[in-house]
Amino acid sequence: MVSSNRLSTGGLLFSSVALAAAIALSNTLSVDAFAPAASHCSLTAANGSRSCSSSTITTSTTLYNRADRRKDKKKKKKRSLIDDEEETASSSPQSANSNEPILLGGGEIGATNEVGDSKIPVATATSKDQPPKKSKLDQELSGERIQEDGVVGESVTSAASVSDMPIDFGQALPDVSTIVTDPDTGIARIQQGKYVMDKVTGKAVVLSSLGPEYRLAQMLPGVSPEIREKYRFDWTSVTIPEMIEQLKAASTVPLKNSSTGKEWLGIPPHPQISNPAVDFVLSNRDYLGHRMKKALGRLKLRAQSQFQKEEALELRALWKHFLLLEDHISAPFRQIMLNAESNVGPNFGNLDVKSYCGGTLYERTANYLVLKSMVAHWEKKYNDALELDKIPDDEGMNFMAQLYTGDPKRYLPDPPIIFRLAEVSRIVVMAQNMCKAFVDEPELFDDLPAEVKFVEKALGIQGGTALRQFMLEDFCPANNVDAASLREGIKRVYQQMFNMQTDPYSDLTMTLWNLCVATSVGTDEARDPYEEYIANVRNTKYENNPGFFQTYTFNHDKNSLVRFLDSAKLIEKGTAGSPEELGRQIQGEAFQLLGFNFGADKDPTDGVKETKKVEKDYEVPEDRAIGRPHMMGWLDLLGDDEEAGITGDDKEESFEADKWEEVKA
Numbered sequence: 001m002v003s004s005n006r007l008s009t010g011g012l013l014f015s016s017v018a019l020a021a022a023i024a025l026s027n028t029l030s031v032d033a034f035a036p037a038a039s040h041c042s043l044t045a046a047n048g049s050r051s052c053s054s055s056t057i058t059t060s061t062t063l064y065n066r067a068d069r070r071k072d073k074k075k076k077k078k079r080s081l082i083d084d085e086e087e088t089a090s091s092s093p094q095s096a097n098s099n100e101p102i103l104l105g106g107g108e109i110g111a112t113n114e115v116g117d118s119k120i121p122v123a124t125a126t127s128k129d130q131p132p133k134k135s136k137l138d139q140e141l142s143g144e145r146i147q148e149d150g151v152v153g154e155s156v157t158s159a160a161s162v163s164d165m166p167i168d169f170g171q172a173l174p175d176v177s178t179i180v181t182d183p184d185t186g187i188a189r190i191q192q193g194k195y196v197m198d199k200v201t202g203k204a205v206v207l208s209s210l211g212p213e214y215r216l217a218q219m220l221p222g223v224s225p226e227i228r229e230k231y232r233f234d235w236t237s238v239t240i241p242e243m244i245e246q247l248k249a250a251s252t253v254p255l256k257n258s259s260t261g262k263e264w265l266g267i268p269p270h271p272q273i274s275n276p277a278v279d280f281v282l283s284n285r286d287y288l289g290h291r292m293k294k295a296l297g298r299l300k301l302r303a304q305s306q307f308q309k310e311e312a313l314e315l316r317a318l319w320k321h322f323l324l325l326e327d328h329i330s331a332p333f334r335q336i337m338l339n340a341e342s343n344v345g346p347n348f349g350n351l352d353v354k355s356y357c358g359g360t361l362y363e364r365t366a367n368y369l370v371l372k373s374m375v376a377h378w379e380k381k382y383n384d385a386l387e388l389d390k391i392p393d394d395e396g397m398n399f400m401a402q403l404y405t406g407d408p409k410r411y412l413p414d415p416p417i418i419f420r421l422a423e424v425s426r427i428v429v430m431a432q433n434m435c436k437a438f439v440d441e442p443e444l445f446d447d448l449p450a451e452v453k454f455v456e457k458a459l460g461i462q463g464g465t466a467l468r469q470f471m472l473e474d475f476c477p478a479n480n481v482d483a484a485s486l487r488e489g490i491k492r493v494y495q496q497m498f499n500m501q502t503d504p505y506s507d508l509t510m511t512l513w514n515l516c517v518a519t520s521v522g523t524d525e526a527r528d529p530y531e532e533y534i535a536n537v538r539n540t541k542y543e544n545n546p547g548f549f550q551t552y553t554f555n556h557d558k559n560s561l562v563r564f565l566d567s568a569k570l571i572e573k574g575t576a577g578s579p580e581e582l583g584r585q586i587q588g589e590a591f592q593l594l595g596f597n598f599g600a601d602k603d604p605t606d607g608v609k610e611t612k613k614v615e616k617d618y619e620v621p622e623d624r625a626i627g628r629p630h631m632m633g634w635l636d637l638l639g640d641d642e643e644a645g646i647t648g649d650d651k652e653e654s655f656e657a658d659k660w661e662e663v664k665a
Contacts, residue, residue: 175195176194195338199324219336219362227282230283247280252265266317291534294534298547302549305634334500336363344371351434353444361448368452371438385419388405458470497509552628
């Protein structure tokens with residue numbers, strides 16, 4: 001049981017004040033972005049962080065006097081923390097084989113920075129005619145984003161994402177993240193802004209002005225015991241169809257068409273949500289999340305593949321509504337994490353973590369998660385760099401192995417990332433040291449939520465049995481929390497982390513999932529009703545696989561990339577002629593695919609009568625078709641309905657949701 005000063009509601013381990021704040025907000029948690037609009041203040045980015053930059057080191061001379069030596073001593077004291085770290089790591093006594101980071105995910109120190117040169121060639125070189133630029137590694141080590149010729153790259157805490165690229169060169173980031181259309185490609189994409197957009201309101205996420213405990217309730221939200229009792233699943237017996245029906249019932253509200261006066265019950269028009277739907281999702285946060293997203297998506301495709309249009313439309317509406325609920329609930333968490341990135345990133349290399357990672361409980365929780373994600377991300381990049389160096393360079397025969405290892409952005413002409421072993425090793429060691437410095441500060445770490453602290457403690461334990469024993473016998477008694485609440489709290493943190501961007505947060509997110517699975521072994525929570533719907537690969541029939549849908553092959557255009565790849569023959573080593581001849585052949589096929597004219601003096605169609613040709617069905621190679629039917633057409637079943645949002649009640653209206661309104665009680 002939980003002690004009087006640590007209460008447990010829905011697995012979220014708040015202090016008593018935070019729990020009271022969460023319950024006080026329970027009546028306004030959903031539509032009003034987790035707090036009434038009148039009680040909010042405008043969100044401002046954290047600007048109190050202190051950046052640390054390296055001082056310039058002057059070159060020593062052979063002549064010294066007493067005054068010069070005193071000045072030199074002062075300059076040495078001002079050397080950057082990163083340089084000090086390198087000297088410490090290189091001079092510390094290590095075993096002969098301990099020159100690489102210990103990758104346990106726990107931020108442990110155990111590395112030097114002396115890693116051999118990578119076999120990966122340097123992609124670019126600085127022109128002698130240009131003034132010297134700050135290297136990509138120096139930009140990373142100083143906490144900046146890599147920027148080369150207008151291309152925005154990664155930083156130690158953020159990915160090199162297309163969402164960070166402005167539409168026009170030199171354009172400033174928008175205030176709020178939004179959807180933009182790329183003028184060159186016509187493809188819609190997210191444009192990352194300074195603040196996260198709440199999809200329900202269409203405006204920036206607003207964090208509560210009622211105090212830090214309320215913001216903690218927004219970051220890791222829960223519900224009151226009464227609401228939880230009303231909506232909570234019985235996980236020992238609940239099935240996926242029952243979960244979907246309960247989600248649909250909680251999301252259904254009275255609707256009215258303002259132009260016709262017709263009333264009915266249904267899912268609110270996008271992007272509107274109801275309080276009961278938010279309460280339902282929060283009550284079962286650990287059981288829903290991304291696995292319910294997958295289940296709804298597969299069931300919608302299953303209905304389409306069986307040409308059950310009405311059912312497919314209903315599932316599509318519920319699926320889209322659930323995605324909206326997930327985005328809305330996780331929006332404050334994403335904003336708080338974005339604020340934490342602005343604290344950690346610019347201070348990379350500064351081991352005085354109290355100077356920039358302090359603050360209230362919700363801020364320190366976010367700072368720790370950013371630090372831990374940074375460690376996990378760069379450890380993954382370090383492992384990728386090691387693997388790449390182990391792959392032999394044997395005239396391109398291992399090209400595919402090199403291609404799917406690590407970040408493919410390294411193949412860009414001027415890659416906006418750090419990927420070479422010697423450079424990555426320096427960053428991963430410093431990331432580990434920063435995370436360890438945070439954990440070693442009692443003022444920063446010791447009062448974090450128990451589910452967050454458990455992550456740090458658990459990642460240093462080998463084996464599931466030892467992990468569960470530590471949880472039951474050591475951690476839970478020491479932190480006044482019961483095991484069931486702890487397991488639920490970890491799953492809720494995992495669901496929030498899953499809504500963060502894949503790069504750089506996916507590595508820690510998957511680690512959290514592994515902890516969820518390992519800690520649930522031997523309990524009722526180990527039951528997984530999702531498995532037969534989203535992970536059933538043994539059965540491939542509608543009768544024995546509830547999540548199965550029949551895929552099919554297509555008639556691809558003659559000049560499509562798919563046909564080009566289908567026609568490519570496996571070239572065995574020694575049978576393709578000289579490298580020059582092979583290169584010309586591949587280049588020629590690729591250029592023809594892209595529509596280039598190879599030196600022809602005139603249009604080859606001149607003098608040829610234009611005749612209408614009827615193309616035959618494309619015969620897909622058997623190794624790709626694998627027995628699947630051809631051109632079933634069910635992906636087009638919903639047609640324009642899929643784009644317009646028509647649900648079947650008012651098909652004469654192209655955008656009928658524009659006229660819907662929720663009936664007020």
